[in-house]
Amino acid sequence: MAGIKGNRRILYTKKIIKESLLKLLETREIHQVTVTDICKNADINRGTFYAHYKDAYDLLQSMEDELFSQIVKYISETPAEKYYDSLLLKVLELIKENKDLCKILICRQGDNSLLDKLIFIANKADLEHIYNASDEINKSYSNYYIRYIVGGCIAIIQTWLENDLPESPKEVVKIINSVSILSNTYITNSNTNHLFK
Structure with a gap:
């Protein structure tokens, strides 16, 4: 019983530490946040802080890793034919x-680490299969195609977040899928035949 209480205490402590960092990051950049700031808040x-994290960067990285681990879990649980709707909806609900x-x-964040992680996840999820690109797009161009699709999705999600999530996750799924279909139609009908087999 003491172990359960101990685990609950640890989970609660980590939760308030994470909430503290997020609150501080509303008005500051990560390089401006100190461990003292987090602890005081x-x-x-x-x-107590150092029992779990090295510094503010380690804490933020831990939070990012937890989020991406959940996305990878969703990918492993979702059949490829349901990526368009089911997987995308789960990810958007997680983001919300x-x-x-x-x-x-x-x-x-002004670096490319998020894009790189999402591209890794997209490769893991086999985006070629999702977008039926494996038969149409030359294999040597698949990396460009994945970057294009992921970059577009990030731009839509970024706009959604910046506008404080006015649409539901289901509506954003429709938006992303509509844009993807339009994009695929344009690519297929364009004069860029050198991209195709």
Whole structure:
């Protein structure tokens, strides 16, 4: 019984530490946040923080890793033919549940690590299969195609987050799928036949 209470305490402590960081990141950049700031805001001592994380960067990285682990889990649980709707909806609902974190990761971070992670996930999810591209797009161009699709999805999600999620996740699924269909139609009908077999 003591173990369960201990685990609950650890989970609660991590939760308030994460909430503290997110609150601080509303008005500051990550490089401006100190462990002291996080501890003061969470009303914990530094030793408690250091029992779980090295610094603010480690904490943010941990939060990002948890989010992406959940996305990878969704991918492994979802049949490929349901990626268009079911998987995309699960991911968008996860983003909505973690709105504050996702605003920081998608809208405010100025590096390409998010895009690189999403491209890795897209490769893992076999986006060629999702978009029926495996028979049409030359294999040597598939990396460009995946970057194009993922980049477009990120841009839509970023706009959605910046506008404070006015549409439901289901509506955003429709938007992404509509744009993807239009895009695929344009690529197929364009004069860029050198991209195809």
